[in-house]
Amino acid sequence: MPTRPTIAAIATPPGRGGIGIVRVSGADLRGLIEAIAGRVLEPRVATHLRFRDAAGAVVDDGIAIHFPAPHSYTGEDVVEWQGHGGPAVMRLVLARCLELGATIAEPGEFTKRAFLNGKLDLAQAESVADLIEASTATAVRAAARSLAGEFSREVHALRDGLVELRAFVEATLDFPDEDVEFLRQGEVVAKLDALRDRLTSITSRARRGAALRSGLTVVLVGPPNVGKSSLLNRLVGEEAAIVTPIPGTTRDAIERPLEIAGLPLTVVDTAGLRETTDTVEALGIERARIAIARADVAVVLSDAREVDVHGAKSIGAGAASASDRSEAELPATLPRIRVRNKCDLAGVAPRATREPDGTAVIWLCALTGAGVPLLEAELRQTAGVGETTEDVFLARARHLAALDEAASHVDEAFRLAAAARPAIELLAEELRGAQDALASITGEFTADDLLGQIFARFCIGK
Numbered sequence: 001m002p003t004r005p006t007i008a009a010i011a012t013p014p015g016r017g018g019i020g021i022v023r024v025s026g027a028d029l030r031g032l033i034e035a036i037a038g039r040v041l042e043p044r045v046a047t048h049l050r051f052r053d054a055a056g057a058v059v060d061d062g063i064a065i066h067f068p069a070p071h072s073y074t075g076e077d078v079v080e081w082q083g084h085g086g087p088a089v090m091r092l093v094l095a096r097c098l099e100l101g102a103t104i105a106e107p108g109e110f111t112k113r114a115f116l117n118g119k120l121d122l123a124q125a126e127s128v129a130d131l132i133e134a135s136t137a138t139a140v141r142a143a144a145r146s147l148a149g150e151f152s153r154e155v156h157a158l159r160d161g162l163v164e165l166r167a168f169v170e171a172t173l174d175f176p177d178e179d180v181e182f183l184r185q186g187e188v189v190a191k192l193d194a195l196r197d198r199l200t201s202i203t204s205r206a207r208r209g210a211a212l213r214s215g216l217t218v219v220l221v222g223p224p225n226v227g228k229s230s231l232l233n234r235l236v237g238e239e240a241a242i243v244t245p246i247p248g249t250t251r252d253a254i255e256r257p258l259e260i261a262g263l264p265l266t267v268v269d270t271a272g273l274r275e276t277t278d279t280v281e282a283l284g285i286e287r288a289r290i291a292i293a294r295a296d297v298a299v300v301l302s303d304a305r306e307v308d309v310h311g312a313k314s315i316g317a318g319a320a321s322a323s324d325r326s327e328a329e330l331p332a333t334l335p336r337i338r339v340r341n342k343c344d345l346a347g348v349a350p351r352a353t354r355e356p357d358g359t360a361v362i363w364l365c366a367l368t369g370a371g372v373p374l375l376e377a378e379l380r381q382t383a384g385v386g387e388t389t390e391d392v393f394l395a396r397a398r399h400l401a402a403l404d405e406a407a408s409h410v411d412e413a414f415r416l417a418a419a420a421r422p423a424i425e426l427l428a429e430e431l432r433g434a435q436d437a438l439a440s441i442t443g444e445f446t447a448d449d450l451l452g453q454i455f456a457r458f459c460i461g462k
Contacts, residue, residue: 011461017085075117108458122443138262206395215264222301304346409434
């Protein structure tokens with residue numbers, strides 16, 4: 001492969017800090033190291049010294065570590081200058097590296113070189129960015145599992161099974177008169193069924209990891225004065241929204257991030273949905289509709305006193321129709337959870353039930369917090385996270401798309417193999433398609449433009 005230019009970047013976040021790191025990677029850094037350090041560095045040993053400019057003047061006093069190729073993060077020569085974390089001093093060290101022939105690294109270029117040099121596969125490389133961006137401890141652990149190669153090993157195992165089947169199926173093309181018996185002897189149908197089950201399991205774990213990575217946007221909807229703001233305050237643990245007995249107090253959409261047992265959420269409190277002649281309230285209701293349009297799940301609140309303990313509407317509960325109208329404004333495809341708030345005033349204990357259509361109904365009291373854990377558990381269930389997250393991968397949308405594509409090919413291959421007279425050429429082609437889809441996850445089969453999109457989202461210096 002052609003020699004890539006030497007790259008350098010400040011690897012610590014912008015601003016001032018106790019320590020600042022300038023990282024350099026290239027084919028041969030001996031000249032650059034001696035010019036700044038004034039000496040040869042012992043490999044992989046932290047060495048205290050002074051960093052010097054072109055005139056020999058001291059720029060900083062710190063630690064230098066040299067990682068010779070191929071035993072480095074990028075697979076090339078890497079040196080880290082670990083000095084004081086002032087922006088000016090780090091810029092001077094970086095400028096000296098540029099004077100000595102380095103160029104400014106693009107976002108994610110160090111990790112991209114690690115991928116191109118075989119130090120990481122693409123799924124592991126993406127998990128580096130996911131680990132940096134993880135907003136919860138659960139997401140950190142899931143990203144760490146992917147970085148350690150757990151997700152990649154599962155994908156490779158599936159791919160290897162497909163390769164073995166492809167070799168066997170394509171061998172039958174040499175025996176056209178015996179293809180059916182040949183496939184039966186190879187137990188192709190049984191092996192494809194086992195691959196389908198394994199692929200389903202991996203996809204389920206990846207979907208749960210995708211939820212941990214991106215979280216959910218939860219919108220609180222309902223008519224005025226049913227306790228949406230009280231529920232927001234209870235969920236986030238602070239007085240984020242003003243609560244009064246006056247209907248229409250909330251005039252704007254209020255967003256707050258929170259974490260529920262490792263699941264990141266953005267909860268949006270909205271203005272009560274109703275007809276109004278108040279111009280300001282009307283603007284708030286319009287913003288509520290915008291929040292609903294971008295939500296992942298809606299929590300539809302109503303007053304528990306509007307319904308009896310079996311969920312039927314109480315006689316003469318005119319506000320019940322307001323709750324119905326609020327829910328009628330939701331997109332038909334938007335998942336929802338119905339919350340009967342103020343259950344204490346209705347004389348009903350907190351509980352979770354389900355409607356005949358499967359919609360969850362949570363009876364709670366936002367003011368006291370009674371029953372709120374039931375809602376939190378249902379939100380996790382809606383996200384597909386469940387009770388445990390110790391086996392999930394922090395997957396991305398492209399991983400899920402590739403897994404779904406592979407599953408489609410494997411399903412079609414299963415159908416073809418189970419036919420009375422299998423179409424061997426079509427079966428072989430479906431197996432190839434499944435293998436290519438899985439290979440795109442780890443980067444064995446990936447377009448250059450996709451690589452550019454992936455690494456452009458990384459921070460500079462990583």
